[in-house]
Amino acid sequence: MNRVKEGIRNFGWPRIIIGLFLLALFIAGPFFGVATDMSLNDVIVRFGMNSVLVLSMVPMIQSGCGLNFGIPVGLVAGLFGAVMSLEFRLTGTAGILVAFAIAIIVGAILGLAYGLLLNKVKGDEMIIATYVGYSIVFFMNLLWVALPFKNPSSVQGFKGQGLRVTISVQDYWFHQISDILAIKITNNFVIPIGMILFFALMSFLVWAFFKTKTGTAITAVGSNPDYARAAGINVDKMRVISVVLSTVLAAIGMIVYQQSFGFIQMFSAPLAFIFPSVAAILLGGASVNKASILNVVIGTLLFQGILTMTPSVINSAISIDVSEIIRIIVSNGMIVYALTRKAR
Amino acid sequence: MSKENVLLSVENVGKQFEGNRVLKNINFSLEKGKILGLVGENGAGKSTLMKIIFGMNEIADTGGYEGEIYLDGEKINFKSPLDALNAGIGMVHQEFSLIPGFTAYENILLNMEKTKPSIISKIFGKKFETLDRQEMKKIAKDAIDTLGVQLDENALVSEMPVGHKQFIEIAREIDREKVKLLILDEPTAVLTESEAEILLKAMRKLADSGISIIFISHRLREIIEVCDTIVVLRDGVVVVEKPAEGLNVRQIAQWMVGRDVAGRKAVQVRDVDISESNKDVILDVEHLWVDMPGETVKDVSFSVKRGEIFGIGGLAGQGKLGISNGILGLFPAGGKVLLNGKELPLNSTFNALKGGIAFVSEDRRGVGLLLDESIDWNIAFNAMQVQNRFIKKKLGGLIKWRDDKAMKECADKYVNALQIKCTSTKQHARQLSGGNQQKVCLAKAFAMEPSLLLVSEPTRGIDVGAKALVLDSLRRHNNENDTTIIMVSSELEELRSICDRIAIVSEGKIAGILSPDADTAEFGLLMSGLSNLNEEGEEQ
């Protein structure tokens, strides 16, 4: 009995409640005319689209920088990589690889500056990260309007100046990752093996990084910075490395998202990713200072599951659209819950 | 002693923490308007006794205490310090409890502000009464004047010298309406000599006005000068309760440190030449200063011979901990440190560790351990980061991969050698008992195979059995690997049982270096900051 209790406590009530709720939705779905295979398809595709973004939370949490509310710093690098790739009119594999390359470089530079800034404000990282994220999005908006982009598919048609709000990648590198080895199960259910593999690869890299000497040092910094300092470790440097890593991962995640979605959403769109990404990893069982790849997988599945299933099932059941509100309450409630948990 | 004149009487008071006895059968009494000096080494039980009298929560939380305490003939049993305050007991702690951004008078009247009622406050309650600042200033000024010190009641506390802060704390306590008993815990430690004089005079004045005072100080001269009676605590027992009249510093020092050397286990297997002629010096420290809060080191010089166990003792707050932390670069430091004849750059922890120094911190849970990581991580981490051990190189050295298997083997070795009680090396450090956590800290240091080992307070807060084990393993390590050890400890007995030489630190400087066999009183005097015995004797 005690072991059951212990197990439940370790797994956490929020996960159990949301998990059961999700299960109930899947069971109830068919009765309201929601096709299970379609639901599964949506959940898996959304998992593929968002999992790398959620994964990008891990390094910063592990190094003690807290939840990365400044994820837009990485996302705008992803946007930049994508529009530059379009600007060069590259298609197919070359297109997406160049997008990745530029995004990684820009992400690393922005991440370096972001990391140095966060070192100056230890203890207040999260609130400042939030505002840094918002600031950089609006700063980049200036650039999106002002920079001389030429490709007609990305530039606003009638003015010929400034980028569109949504740019289609249909003719460039749409589904470049999603369609690799895709397996069609039913008409409505295609498993995007490519995206899953890509997430697995990224996860492996993160996992491997945390097995190296540097990764071990970063974990120690997050666990107890004083201990790390007494072991002769440059705490500030380790924190910067983790921030760069998080930012680069977010930039990569953004492009994975775009190639699956088919559009690059410009301007203020990155802001919409902040709270869902943070909430997802918390839902997966991470705390403000400890996160694992398992947390990423569980959290993204649960969170995207709720996002997919509530509109379809609940709306067909009671014919009102509460999904948006459920999303707000679950994601923000989860973050408040994590912030108020006693730091161990 | 007439019974009706007694304010405080402590009868058969005892206290234990988780089976660890700290106080036993304490008896003493204090008359109205008298000053009682309380003396004892660290760990003698002074602060626990004061916590009991002041009703600190941690006493009740750990199972209360034995015996009875009477205040004004009434038995007391405080639930919290607030009850004690209401009963008329004021306490000035060693750490300042002042609000930095408040003025002196605001601090003196903190939560005892004078207020004026208004219509609004009659509806919404007393909290909405406005402050009567004129009245508050007047009261504060009176309290300051009582102490006989010159300070501006309108000045901000954050801009005051440390000594003044101490006076403000005392002013706050005496301002309470019915204060009968004042407990002063090392109030003179932060004062200059002239300020201390003023304080002693003020204490006398307060006592003459009928307030009783318990005065805790390590400056024995002050105790003799101002106190009516003296109570000496040692190992949780009152060894002496005597009128101060006619006592001298040497006697008190002797009582304080007590125990004769006879009981010492002399298991000296090796023989290290500690005389001046031995030029094989491993560590040479010259004019070291360290800015460690609460443990400031001002000017310290000493040298340590290869292979010896060098003890550093002294009372808390005098700077002994600053020495080890400073050498390791954990706090800003200056001066010169030579390791094996080569200058060791200060303020660089990595270089200190790389040079072959290992450190066991006094702050086990704060600095010494990764509480939420496994035991093998805790043990192997330093060796991995500093010495590149437990690492598998991949891709021709491009990737340095953690060797979990080697880490586990190493951890297993130390778990066996030091008898660390745990379910496996994967257990988190947080779940271990204090003694076992300390052994993990030692294992971390041993795993680096250091040539010089700095150990700070290795037995603080662990039970007797674990204590013996820790000391044994230090001695054994010194013996088998010829590791030089610098051990910093508040427990003199412990130092005397294991060290070749013992330096006593007082007020940020080394007061003297003694052989462990030296006379007990000598240690006591050095701890009180008095190095010249004869001169002291004459002054009496």
Add this chain to the structure above:
Amino acid sequence: MKQKSQSVMRFLTGSAVPILFITISVIAIPLSNYSGLYLAREIVTRLCRDSFLVLSLLIPVMAGMGINFGMTLGAMAGQIGLIFITDWGINGAFGLFMAALIGTPIAILLGYFGGIVLNRAKGREMITSMMLSYFVSGIYQFFMLYLCGNIIPIKSPKLLLSRGYGIRNAITLNVAGGFDKLIRIPIGKVYVPFGTILLIAAACIFIMWFRRTKLGQDMRAVGQDMGVADASGIKVEKTRIESIIISTMLACYGQIIYLQNIGTLNTYNGADQASLFAAASLLVGGATVSKATIPNAIIGTALFHLMFVVMPMAGKNLTGSAMLGEYFRMFISYGVVTIALVLHAWKRHKDKEMGRALLREISSENTGK
């Protein structure tokens, strides 16, 4: 000499944000081609509209809880009050007072809840209060969209969505200008709404009086050192909750004043930006996370809104694109909060170091004697 340069440095870092802002405005005003009269009118309007909301942030700062981004909770309470009196058809200033009356208990309840949550998140109050406001916003939307008109009786079809329940997104307020029109006197060519100004003055007097009360003193003590305050017998957690309750109540009234000036109520996302603009205004006025005064609030509101008015037009005239000005002012709004927060966090570290250096000097002097 060293002292002097230090105090100059302190002044510069202390007022870096206002100086930066004044510089931007000075450059942008001529570029915008707005007339002085137009700007004066705009500033007066916006000062009256926003000051009260900014003032609501002062008390939690005093209690050491930083900027209360959870003031949005109070704004929501105010909006609920306005929706009810609009439904009941109560007009004018009386209607606004009724709205405040309805909003008050809701604000107290939300403030109490917010205070409890923030007590569990000591040391990260600001981010928690921000997330809390987003969380409560979800509940508020649920209340407005599904409960109003269903369980909560709303009669007026003008308020309800066509499906029969749920509040519309944009509501025209009958009470528009209720306070503004009360005593409206032209000074020169600028109409000044003295009715609203009286209310703002009342809030200022309340805050000044409150600072002098026992509770105000307790809050200052708690704000500076919770441990010391607790040891002296002040109920720390209760005091912190009370500061959030007062802030939430003031924000409720502030939102009512704001909306009576605007005239339309944006039911679902009207409150979201309230805390951003209020926080930015306060910080532009030279306040920090640990010290904020009434002049900080008023001057900051004027400066921030001056920039807000001028920037889009200046941007348009300079670059020919209205969008650039718009984005630029959003960037500045967020950027200024970022810079102010960073400067403050950085200064706190510096002060700690300086304090320790001072301690070292004193101790070395003592040994010298």
